[in-house]
Amino acid sequence: MEVLDPPAVRRWVRLAADALGTARADIDALNVFPVADGDTGTNLHLTMISAAEAVEALPEDVGAAVVWQTLAYGALVGARGNSGVIVSQALRGMAEVLKEREGTATDLREGLAKAALLARGAVARPVEGTVLSVLEAVAAGAGEGDLDATAREAAAEARAALRRTPDQLDVLARSGVVDAGGAGVAIIMEALAEVVTDSYTQRYDVPAPSRRVAPMTESGAGYEVMYLLDAEDEAVGKLRAELDTLGDSLVVVGGDGLWNVHVHVDEAGQAIEAALRVGRPHRIRVTYLAAPARTHRAAGGRGVVAVAAGDGIAALFEECGAVVVRREPGSTPSLPAMLAAIRESGSEVAVLPNDEGVRAVAVAAAEIAREDGVVVSVLPTKATVQGLAALAVHDPLRRFDDDVVAMTDAAGHTRYGHVTVADRQVLTSAGLSRPGDVLGMIDGDVAVIGDTLPEVAVLIVDRMVAGGGELVTLVTGTGAPEGLAQAVTEFLARTRPDVEVVVYEGEQGGYPLLIGVE
DSSP states (O other): OOSOOHHHHHHHHHHHHHHHHHHHHHHHHHOOSSBOOSOHHHHHHHHHHHHHHHHHTSOTTOOHHHHHHHHHHHHHHHOOHHHHHHHHHHHHHHHHHHTTSOOOHHHHHHHHHHHHHHHHHHBSSOOTTSHHHHHHHHHHHSOSSOHHHHHHHHHHHHHHHHHHHHHHOHHHHHHTOOOHHHHHHHHHHHHHHHHHHSOOOOOOOOOOOSSOOOOOBSSOOOEEEEEEEEOOHHHHHHHHHHHHHHEEEEEEEEETTEEEEEEEESOHHHHHHHHHTTSEEEEEEEEEOSOOOOOOOOOSSEEEEEEESBHHHHHHHHHTTOEEEEOOTTOOOOHHHHHHHHHHHOSEEEEEOOSGGGHHHHHHHHHHHHHTTOEEEEOOOOSHHHHHHHHHTOOTTSOHHHHHHHHHHHHHTOEEEEEEEOSSOEEETTEEEOTTOEEEEETTEEEEEESOHHHHHHHHHHHHHHTOOSEEEEEEOTTOOTTHHHHHHHHHHHHOTTSEEEEEEOOBSSOSEEEEEO
16 A cells, blocks of 8 residues: 555554454453553543544545544544543544645654654653553654555554563563553554555454452552543643642643543542633543542432522522522532532432533532442533422432433423623623623523613513413512512513413522523
8 A cells, every 4th residue: 555545544443443342351451550440442442433433424535634633533532541542642643644644654654753742742640661652662663664564563563562561660560461551552553554554464462461460550549530621722731730739640632622631539529620610521431440448328219409599599499309509600519519419319319400500510420429329310400490390390209210301301391581780891692782781681692681670571571471381480689679570470460361470589699580481
């Protein structure tokens, strides 16, 4: 083969994924560093499957730039475990070079060099005798021949470097194994050589451990925490520094606003809270390692956790039987507070975030609680009134899954709105608002700009019930003038006497009136 073209790249990624699947259990058995959790082969297999599936979803006629960028993206979002994240960054390095090239031998060598460079740069505290050493040996030993020779030498050098890993890392030597992540890289390089040469004969022979592998960790850290993170590039340096003080095995890969973060820590919540301070974490995974004895036990029974931003709202949720997590308007509750509430609530828990900004914290707490055996479902409630609607149909005697479906359905059929006073000039979907203007919002978007709270509240409720509705819920806040809820109630009595109106004193700050229409 003269060039590594897009069809060849597709074949390579699929062959590498399949080969890692064949060797998965053997690689898992080698896994002793940084923690002997026996999943490196599985993680690498899942990482390459994600890359292969992303590429295979592309049209057949797309060019090299799209194929390589998609390969890198698929590996990034699907990366699992320490080695999977590092390999995803290596693939990103190859992509950065080869997406703009023809795929010649020289291009491949430069791509392998960039792969090793980016992989090492992603690891906070690089250790020799690991996947990093194998990647660097591949880059250094790829030779100066044609594409066939380059691919063959890359595969051969990966095998040679893999055999050297026990000499570089004591824990491997003591356990009688080679590095598990390095074994995965060797298989990926062999798959590349097979595609390029169509005749490469070395076949995925993963050496078995020479003695029983005893669990050990780099520092005794008890949790593996992974998440994708939407964050500005400049914020990631701050996150990396903070996570480096919390644990070890820190790997941060990605760029252009999307990152994959991996770290081993004693307290999973701290690693997730650090991410919340710089961006939006999602696909959060928390896994126990060989770690500390579990000191938290789920309470028995069924429970609901509800987040509330006012004393009256909190009292309403508590009257309905929910464990309440308090927050100030515009802020999110702490992860420890959310986690404690879930653990207090029972062995099956529905969580009502009641605000889009709170959902990430709720999901993170749920992931940790599940490791304690708690069954947790975070419902998609974006507003207090949706949480109230969900709680109204909660039935602890119903099967948990059925109860979650009923609560989710009730929340989903509740439109939400609110009125507030603008504190600055801003361009909205309803026009330019100035400080002191009254804003009426429906489902998160500004729909009305007016002069007085009663005027705007009536206009918003009129629009919301125009699409149908049988029940209107009004929740007054600390800034509500006397008669605000009454003005809306009287308007509905004149125009929609068929609609039931319920008024609560929520005592929330920032929003004089919350509105729900079911």
